[in-house]
Amino acid sequence: MYEEYFGLKKKPFSIVPDPSYFYMSDVHKEALAHLLYGVKSDGGFVLLTGEVGTGKTTVCRRLLELVPEDTDVAFILNPKVTAEELLATICDEFGIKYPDGTSSVKVFVSLINDYLLDVHLRGRWAVLIIEEAQNLKPEVLEQVRLLTNLETNRHKLLQMIMLGQPELREMLLQPQLRQLSQRITARYHLGPLSKEELSAYVDYRLSVAGLIRGQLFPPAVLKKLYRLSGGVPRLINVICDRALLGAYVQGKEHVDSKTLTTAAREVLGREAARVQKRRMYQGAAGLVVLLCVSLGALYYAHYHTHQSISPATFDGQAAPAGKTAARTPVAKVRTASVKPATLEPPPGHTGPMTQEMAYQALFRQWNIEYNRQDRRTTICEQAKLQGLGCLKGRGSVTMLQQMNRPAVLKLIDNKGGEYYATLTELKEKTATFVVGDETRLVGAKQIAECWSGDYLLLWRAPKEYREELRPGYRGPMVPWLEKQLASIYRDKAPAVTGQAYNGDIVKQVKKFQLGTGMVPDGIVGPKTIIRLSAAAGSRDPVLYVSEGSN
Template sequence: MYNDFFGLKETPFTIAPDPRYLFMSERHRDALAHLLYGIGAGGGFVLLTGEVGTGKTTVCRCLLEQLPANVRLAYILNPKLNAIELMATMCDELGIEYDPKESSLKTFTDLLSGRLLDNHEQGLNTVLMIDEAQNLSVEVLEQIRLLTNLETNQKKLLQIILIGQPELQELLAKKELRQLAQRITARYHLRPLSLNETKSYLEHRLRIAGVMRPVFKGKAIKLIHKASGGIPRLINVISDRAMLGAFAENLHHVDVRTVNKAVAEVLGEKADMAESGSVINHWKWAVPTLLIGLTLGVTAWSFGLFNDSVGIQNEQTVKQNVQLSDNTETILINQQTPEFESSDNSALNTNEADSGNILEKIPKSPSELAEEFWGEQSWDRSGAIASQNLLALWGVSYLPFQSADACNFAANYSLGCDQGMADWKLLSQLNRPANLKFTTSQGGDFWGTLIEIQNQSVVMQFGENQVTIERKKLNPMWTGEYRLFWKKPAGFRDPVGVGSRGAEVIWLTNFIEMSEGITIEPDNVFSEQVADWLALFQMEHGLISDGILGKHSIMMINNSAEPSIPKLFVESLQVEN
């Protein structure tokens, strides 16, 4: 309807999984890479999970367009099947003929086994891909696992890819499915888009649809990201409705007001974003109004308009969220509103009652704070839960039973592990989410995940609870011990210096050429020129200036080279209206 108005060749924000519109954020590239790995791997399970609308099905459609010629794929879209129906559907997908009245698992297994062997002898890989796999029953999943027992001496005959919502991870964590979980060779959790990725996503879809100019104003983009939570499907729905609203009002740009209306229509709620200076504008009118109200109140009292016999008879329970300035955890308080007595001093009594209800800032002991962090949860003594939460920030699904050592597990995803003793300055400098070890006299040792730094406060996650608290409140508890993950460049194993060669050196010289605009020849040799540049870079970033490429230098480079990796400091999006 609005295509001609905006100069579009087609509607850009449909929810159909059109591979042409696939926005390849780093997360989506990694997801596709995991699926392609699954296609070529020698058997086992590959797991791709993500929230509803994050783009899992679109990634699958993109995969279908890139299938190698030697792949025979059975793609199941409706997994609400029993074991017999699943086997029959696989036969249908692979072109295996069978008696429609057949109901024997053995017969279907024999048919599939014969086809898998034939495919193997012809040099073909057979892949079973199941979408919406969280709907599979335990019995069907066990039958799927048994199919992976079909193998030769060299390889499995069937590769299985399971795609589903986060509930799939919970399903596979069941004790009765532990054998299947142990056969998962690759896992990836597709996370929502960041604010910068949301901006790029909108521009990408508009560009594919035929419009190169910006359509959404900067603050409108921020509001779309806030309302959608970075979920591509919700971004599409809100953006489509917002462009329709702009067309109806003859506006060639989508602004905050239009997006607010779209959010209210689509989600049934208002996600208002205050304009700059709105707080000042609010108080500009609120203060005179308050003064006028007080003046009228005093005048009315002086003329006897407030009668002693008038009182408040009903008692009401008020629930309010109170944010303490020196302890930023949120506390839910049930406060009883007192009955006001009828007396000559009722107004004074009311003021005294109100003043008595003001919360005093009572400092809490480290043990009391730790108790609030965990609530009713089991405390994380070993750091396994913290490792699970930290790897989730990197888009990696980790269950402690998969590997006792999270660092070894992370290495499968090209992530290095850095641990030791640090202070807030070092953690801020590295700018990576980290697991911190705490201890209290009563609670003992426990771990938490540092997610974000906000001036003098930090955002921490303890199990499923997330709290914001001032650093000084954590200092008595933090032992100084930390663990974090960082992204390794290809080929990196140990620190490298002058004379080294390899993929990690090419990675470094490519970054120098990109950031400085200078050419390094040859680009695969760690020369004196490269060492001099690195030593200066290290000095500028507060590192030991030794000209050797180690993990902390890589982290500093990745802060610029890899904008989508998780960081402690949230980067704001600067866009013009």
Template structure:
């Protein structure tokens, strides 16, 4: 609603986990380092706690993407379970078959024995097994004690299972209870994720606005930012809610930037926080502006502004802005996307990157998993169907060898997560095992907060993410578009003719005026970009980094946005 008014390409403070807006503060990086250290420690428990909205999910997503290669992960995000439920979930996540020897349901021992065998076989192959439990503050002491017993599964030298507990601050008090003393002694690393400092709050706001396309000065006064930190206590999710509403209120009243009074009013709306001090009354700035916006193609802008004013009327009336009303009236539909009139002029920006092509209309989706007969049996056939979404059909044998000649490259992994699907945000081939044990491939073409859309042979299915997680084995195959001019596989774009392109894209995203002129400068810029995306900051511009660069800079690739209802 307000993005064009502030010269933005999109709204910057959505609470959806968009990887383009990922901000890693120093304490976020420290938390991630503790998790990675704990995993490399070879057993026991790792504890990560933090307030609601502090960024624990962000850390977990980054952690899962940076696990060492020989790791298998079981991820449990609904820990309100009995001991039996927990063991069933763990065996299911590790794809361990459990058989009950008698006519009744499988017992705890029926789960523990094959789990132990699985861990021993994995250890013999040099593989590590990691169990991640989110929202772990909901675990009962009885279930936590069973988890401690799982860490007794060991060889003479190594624990066979690493357990990571992620939860809210009360998790620290839970594991400190006297009856869980043995568990507490097995915690090899722990970290409490504090909220952002006032300086980091400013950096966070600046970062999200920059990613959203801000070219001019920060549209928040110093007093407004200080008030944002005071009202949110530096919690990122609360910052998003408050700043989004404050920008809307600023747009609704025709002001050029967010002031402290606007933040107070926004807080009253989203946090039920009372405002202090009288507010001066005056004429409705949007009603006056509507006189200028009511002509020709700008009529649509009146409806949008009216909606914003309807929201803002729920607050106390505000004074008209100091900027003359006439100066805020756009002269054409294009003018609405410019920086507010009283903002200082910025240097001319680089030409915007191309936007992703819209996904063509598709047939209606059928609820539930696809039948076995609809699954794609051949890997080559799956690549061929996936490649049509990129407009570069790959057919026949060895499709990934053909791909670079058509400007795309294949990417494969066997340990993708639901978080990873969201972060890479691109259609992909997933391998499924259906309840009848039949196996095959489908295309993931869209995702929402709680559902996925699958495709195979022109047919489509919609199902909850929980159902997808049950059937999906973690394999993931996708394509990504190569930098312009490259027609060979890329392992590190810094070593190719695309190095300049990479530098230009990152410079534009980081709002830096100059393109790096040396290899060292380019590596430093790549590392800064990787840190902003939660990628291991090695400075190598490999496939994951280039995929995220394509995503952040708007390279024309298909995405996973959910179909419109």
């Protein structure tokens, strides 16, 4: 309806997972790399999770376009089935014939095994992809695990990819499913887009749809779109589609803030109202807490002031007649400073001020000194002078968890201004930041709402490290690498012959990279070294302590 009006060839924000609209954000690139590796790895079992609308299905559709020709794929869309029905569906997808009325698990598994052996003998690969895997019942998940037992003496016969919502990860933590969980060789969680990625995402889809002139979503509108959608691609699509329709009906050349808000209210409906009400209650609760703490502090001051002038000695005995007990000096009681659980910048602090204070807080985490007065030396140069490396980049919250190092993050306030804070602790539901000179405990979800995606962290390079390792490298870093892998995999890492980085040790590094959310290219640079050191239990500062760490 509005396509011709805005000069578009087709609708830019359809929620149908069209691969031509697939925008490759950093997190989507990593997710796709994991799936592609799972297709070709020996015995690969890849788990991809993400909230509703973050792009799991679109990534999967893109994967199907890139699957090599020597690969047979079984794609399960509706896993709300019994174990027998799942096996029958797998047979249907692979084109395996079975007698009518078959309901025996043993018969199905035997037929699938024969088929997979034939595929293997013909030099082909077989991949099973299960979407919405959080809907699988525990007994069906157990049957999925048993399928991974189909193998030759040297190779697994079936590569498996499961896609699901976050509750799938919780299901796999159940004791009865621990064997299945242990079979997973790579896990990746797909998060929402950052503010900058959202802008690029909208521009990309409009470009694919044929837009060649004008800016349909001005910068201020895109900032509001991020707040309304939370960076979730599906919500971005439905809000933008309705907003373009609204702008068309009103005869406007672009979407304005009011039109966007109306569109969001129409498509989100009660959910938006519920979120707004929850925020209102949270704000009221914060005021109540602040009031209670303030009253408590006043009571504390009043009570202790009267106690300090009581005519009694220290041991509680009455003072002799005619003498006055020595008064204990009354300490000034400072009312507790209650900081709201928010990442908003402290009043009166400019962006550059918060940046310098964030760098100082980061250096404190490493017990080294940052000289804020030194304008001639950059932060990375100051770190290098004290034996540390400096890594800058763009990433996701998942990546921060995997790197497990304190980091300075560039944040964006409600007005679009930039400021900086230091992330010092990251748990499943909470995060601790140093913002200016304040330490704040906030909900972990707030990171995605404020973070631009840019980070800076410090790391300690091994003394043998000079440059990134690529297959074929020879040098003193290889024994260090072997030691880290042996520590992580409990001495199951391959032995190194001489000091050559090749063969089995490269495979082990790729396995580690895949399991920690990296593209498994076998190149050992700063990001891989940081993850290896963290996983091996180095004494460097971390965001969280892993289970089993000393």
